[in-house]
Amino acid sequence: MKRRDLMTSILVAATLAFGICHALADGSGDPTAAKDEDGKYYDKSGTPTFHIAKDGTVDWYTFSGFRRYNASCIVCHGPDGGGSTYAPALIDSLKAISYTDFMNVVVNGKQEVNTAADKVMPAFGTNPNVMCYLDDIFVYLRARSDGALGRGRPQKHADKSKSAEEAENSCMGPEH
Ligand code: HEC
Numbered sequence: 001m002k003r004r005d006l007m008t009s010i011l012v013a014a015t016l017a018f019g020i021c022h023a024l025a026d027g028s029g030d031p032t033a034a035k036d037e038d039g040k041y042y043d044k045s046g047t048p049t050f051h052i053a054k055d056g057t058v059d060w061y062t063f064s065g066f067r068r069y070n071a072s073c074i075v076c077h078g079p080d081g082g083g084s085t086y087a088p089a090l091i092d093s094l095k096a097i098s099y100t101d102f103m104n105v106v107v108n109g110k111q112e113v114n115t116a117a118d119k120v121m122p123a124f125g126t127n128p129n130v131m132c133y134l135d136d137i138f139v140y141l142r143a144r145s146d147g148a149l150g151r152g153r154p155q156k157h158a159d160k161s162k163s164a165e166e167a168e169n170s171c172m173g174p175e176h
Pocket residue numbers: 069072073074075076077086087088090093097101102105106110111112113119120121122124130137
């Protein structure tokens with residue numbers, strides 16, 4: 001095979017591989033909603049995921065995640081999960097890391113090994129404003145990472161369900 005032909009084959013193979021991965025999965029697998037529990041969606045592996053209706057209405061958790069992201073993460077990770085000079089773009093991170101990895105980093109924090117960089121991801125394990133909304137933030141970022149949700153505040157969202165209300169009250173306390 002001529003060198004140029006070889007390069008072309010490699011390029012074609014790489015494009016195909018990327019195309020296939022992109023169509024099927026992010027770091028947590030196929031994000032397609034397979035189950036709906038009172039407005040909370042799960043993919044076929046049972047991992048929380050987003051649901052966006054044909055008219056653009058996002059599920060409650062994705063909308064809530066947008067708000068919680070903007071309250072607790074945007075300062076370092078930038079608008080819309082797009083990253084900053086200080087912290088990585090989470091819309092890229094979620095293409096590689098799983099739901100469990102995501103949870104671990106947010107609960108326990110992470111510090112770059114290269115001390116010269118001196119960048120720290122704080123541990124949020126004791127912060128109820130983050131812990132009570134971890135799935136919300138995850139599904140919001142998953143939707144952004146997957147390209148299903150554009151930048152900015154989602155225009156239309158589903159109402160908050162009774163289950164969401166109850167889960168929030170038991171996590172945050174009724175007086176939050
Ligand atoms: C004070 C700044 C800061 C805040 C606030 C912050 N992060 Fe981070 N985060 C970082 C830095 C810096 C890193 C990279 C750390 C490293 O690689 O060692 C990081 C890394 C991460 C990673 C791992 C990314 C990867 O590719 O491995 C995840 C996931 C993450 N942050 C999620 C969040 C979420 C969710 C929030 C909001 C609840 C948040 N972060 C708030 C600074 C921050």
